[in-house]
Amino acid sequence: MTPDVALIVPLPVLLPLLGATVTVVGSRSPALQRVVGIVTLTSVAVLAGVLLVVADRRGPVVAQLGGWAPPVGIALVADRLSALLLLVSTLVTLAVLVYAIDQRIADYGRGTASTTFHPMYLMLSAGVSLAYLTGDLFTLFVAFELMLTASYVLITRRTSASKIRAGMTYVTVSLLSSLLFLTAIALVYAATGTVNLADLAGRIALLPAGLETVLGLMLLVVFGIKAAMVPLHLWLPDSYPNAPGPVAALFAGLLTKVGFYAMLRTQTLLFHRDEPWNLLLVLAVATMLVGALGALAQNDLNRLLSFLLVSHIGFMLFGLAVFNAAGVSGAALYAAHHITVLATLFLISGLITRRTGTVALDQMGGLLRTAPALAVLYAIAALTLAGVPPTAGFVAKLALLQSGVAVGPWPTIVAGVVVVASLLTLYALARVWVRVFWGEAVAPLLDDDPDDEVVVGTANTPAAMYAATGGLVAVSLAIAVFAGPLSAVTGRAGVDLLEREPYLVAVLGAQS
């Protein structure tokens, strides 16, 4: 008898939680913390891979927590979309952990930043997994809180006087979005009497149209804040650049995409529509342009990347806004690509800053000669983000463009904006290339804040930090190489999301 595969669905949540407890109890031993962190995340990555294969072959895998059947009990659901994003996110989390550990060993010989780093890192990973897997609106809230609380600690830990402001902004805005989320849940429950997503799908359709719109918009605002959708993006370019390198990479890779995933899941499952959503099209255009134009004005490398991050959230919003299977699957593929490439770019920015001692673009130069490996990594990652053929970014963007052109005049115009935003992205990234890698070599600046998390202005960079970054670049390249099978999977995921039937049947059983 083969064991039921549904049993392993809760593991990507429970294993990191268990790992977090082990690292808390064993907080006196950095070696133990390192091993537990890496082993846990590796096993979660393997499990996510298994779930992806099973979900793709047999449809959504559902685990009922405690044996309570939905809609009464809480269900964890791994379908194609959630399993794919879980796999990519875990790979990124693992690479960033390796990077962070090696940076620490090189700088202080301690191998761990403090007793809180590893537990919080694994907590964040558990929260991300739960957010992807949950089939319940309130559990989604809990997952967000788990993830965000860990991120509050990571962004404000050992912070210096000059950076605590950024942490305060981040915490306040995130708290506001959480409380709005809770308010939205209360209203949803008052209107329908359930918080199970599959059950809600049927019941929300029975509500008056006005009420349905209000609930849909409230959830859009909540996840819009978390996904940094313009005009709710203001907190992001303010706070991320002030986080330590690896932490910024983790946040940039995961947190906004989890917000977008929640938006994708709720809007497709609960608020089904048959034609493009014009409001979201407008917001997508604003997000793409504000982000790309904002990036052009920046002199701080991390801020520039943060604005590009916002800009490319707009691409995914566009995929959701056209609301057809091609658009949604394009958005899913773009999310997988975006998680990888943004984390890579922030890690590379960390490596650049480590070498030059500054994030100011006008105070560095000539890295092409002094650090050629870094130049190669940056070039690949930048071309991927800009979406130049034949990189992963191009594959994902092409899927989005095709979906938009097919449905009508407005989406076609917005598809044109996608191309413009891509060109602006390429321009911003080329500007970085010219400033940082070309020109005269500039002597590294001294570390202006020697007491903080990271050492900068040193040529001593451990090979493992390069290896972790290179690993992520390899994942990006793999997305391009395996674009065929991957877009087939996301294509089926897109059809599933809009049909809703497989998800509903898997969660509620055939009678629904």
Add this chain to the structure above:
Amino acid sequence: MITVNATMALTIAVLFATGFYLLLQRSLMRVLIGVVVLGHGTNLLLQLAGGPPAAPPILGTVPAEAIGDPLPQALALTAVVITFALTTFLLALGYRAFVLVGHDEVQDDIEDRRIGTQSLPTASLADPDDEVDEAADDDVESQAGR
């Protein structure tokens, strides 16, 4: 569908208004109180989502039909725990800010201000006057140092 009694609706409105007002303040202490007040408002709303007051959901004490909906209470309890954790975190953060910078006020983003002043029409391309930039920088620094 549930209708809410007016007193409760008004209470929630006042809690939300107060909470949002406090959340917009600069002092982190006020933000903290704002979060707590807003959290109370949200939890009250969650409670109301469960319907009119009824008997506590404990088996065997009252007949099943007199029992209130237990789910919103469980949700509210979870939310209370989370608000509790975040309150303590904000307290620690406020204290940390107080130790590091002497007060707990959220300040402006200096880099943002710098970029904002760069684009002023006075700093034209034709006449790259350094004094304008420096004056702008001084302005930013005096803002930041207050």
Add this chain to the structure above:
Amino acid sequence: MTAGQRDEQVPFDEWDVPRQGWWLSGECRDSYSRTLLLEIATRTLFPTMLVFSLYLLLVGHYSPGGGFSGGLVAGLAFVLRYMAGGAVGLGAVVTLRSPVLLGSGLMIAVLTGLAPLLVGAPALSSAYLSVELPLVGTVSSQTSLLLDVGVYLLIVGAVLDLLRSLGGGIERDMQDAGERP
């Protein structure tokens, strides 16, 4: 031994030093910030509250109570102790580092959630256990009690950590800065 004899054995300035370690030591603060009434009340209340918190923990499955409320009551007992005796009074009872307490609580809870997977049941399932004991009679419980025990330890650990960092830590900082706590 009469009361008079015992008073003679104890030096005058130590008349209020308790004989059990877990009572308030009484040697915590400067005399002017000490509230004797609260200290004495705490000596009685502290063990009572701890026992009550255990009661809440055990009856939690079918009656009001449970790991969270039990843990909070126990945590409040420690808060009371901290208010009466300061950080010194706290250290006399709890020698375990609070992160360890917190971590092991969460670990017990997570392991309880994971354990059903070993027998092929969905995660977080619980089973009903019933034992026939001589004299006592039937003792029954749910395996989810273990989860509650984990939560209980977690909450106590969190409250102790709070008192350590935000309570004792700030007191220490203020003393370092030359201010009276």
